[in-house]
Amino acid sequence: MLVEGLPAQVKLIAVSKYQPQEALLQVYATGQRRFGESHAQELVEKYQALPKDIEWHFIGHLQTNKVKMIAPFVAMIQSVDTPHLLAEIDKQAARCERVIPCLLQVHVAREETKFGFAPEELLQWFLNKEDDPVKRFAHIRFCGIMCMASNVDDETRIRADFRLAHSILERIQQERPELTDFKECSMGMSGDWQLAVEEHSTMVRIGSAIFGVRG
Numbered sequence: 421m422l423v424e425g426l427p428a429q430v431k432l433i434a435v436s437k438y439q440p441q442e443a444l445l446q447v448y449a450t451g452q453r454r455f456g457e458s459h460a461q462e463l464v465e466k467y468q469a470l471p472k473d474i475e476w477h478f479i480g481h482l483q484t485n486k487v488k489m490i491a492p493f494v495a496m497i498q499s500v501d502t503p504h505l506l507a508e509i510d511k512q513a514a515r516c517e518r519v520i521p522c523l524l525q526v527h528v529a530r531e532e533t534k535f536g537f538a539p540e541e542l543l544q545w546f547l548n549k550e551d552d553p554v555k556r557f558a559h560i561r562f563c564g565i566m567c568m569a570s571n572v573d574d575e576t577r578i579r580a581d582f583r584l585a586h587s588i589l590e591r592i593q594q595e596r597p598e599l600t601d602f603k604e605c606s607m608g609m610s611g612d613w614q615l616a617v618e619e620h621s622t623m624v625r626i627g628s629a630i631f632g633v634r635g
């Protein structure tokens with residue numbers, strides 16, 4: 421078991437950014453197939469070199485000009501943080517004749533530097549009936565939301581961030597019950613995944629606790 425105590429129904433993304441290919445292969449050998457990367461170039465190199473049954477999740481800030489590099493093979497883009505980026509993913513997915521599963525990144529942390537939609541901004545844009553993103557972007561599968569909690573020690577704060585993120589997922593599910601794929605709540609990293617799971621995470625993204633910290 422890669423992450424001791426992780427409930428079986430919570431999907432594990434092994435975050436392999438900056439890790440050499442041998443390290444991924446060691447984890448692959450244990451049966452792990454979902455890996456997360458945060459740089460497009462690094463992801464393309466690993467995709468080309470490593471086994472083809474790996475499910476690659478993109479979790480970092482994605483520049484629009486890099487979407488076409490990963491569109492042919494990426495399993496899920498978890499870090500959609502603007503309508504503009506979504507439009508580009510839709511366009512590149514159409515060119516590849518595929519539908520790309522995506523998560524909407526919501527900014528719930530206190531830090532100003534983190535990417536993502538502000539909660540109210542996300543709800544207003546996504547639930548807009550006049551210009552429905554689900555209708556507009558036919559090559560996107562909307563699968564849920566992703567967030568990063570505040571980078572602090574205060575458990576109460578972290579839990580509040582996760583609760584806010586999960587409440588946004590629930591709100592969208594209530595307003596759009598027909599979106600049956602909209603069910604993932606990707607939250608929790610090495611330092612806070614237990615709290616995230618208590619707050620209804622369906623997918624955790626764990627790097628250093630699996631691979632160790634790279635010096």
Ligand SMILES: *Cc1c(COP(=O)(O)O)cnc(C)c1O
Nearest residue numbers: 435479609610611625626627628
């Ligand atoms: C690096 C990263 C992780 C994993 O962080 P660890 O603390 O190493 O587990 C998770 N999510 C995102 C978005 C990341 O960039």
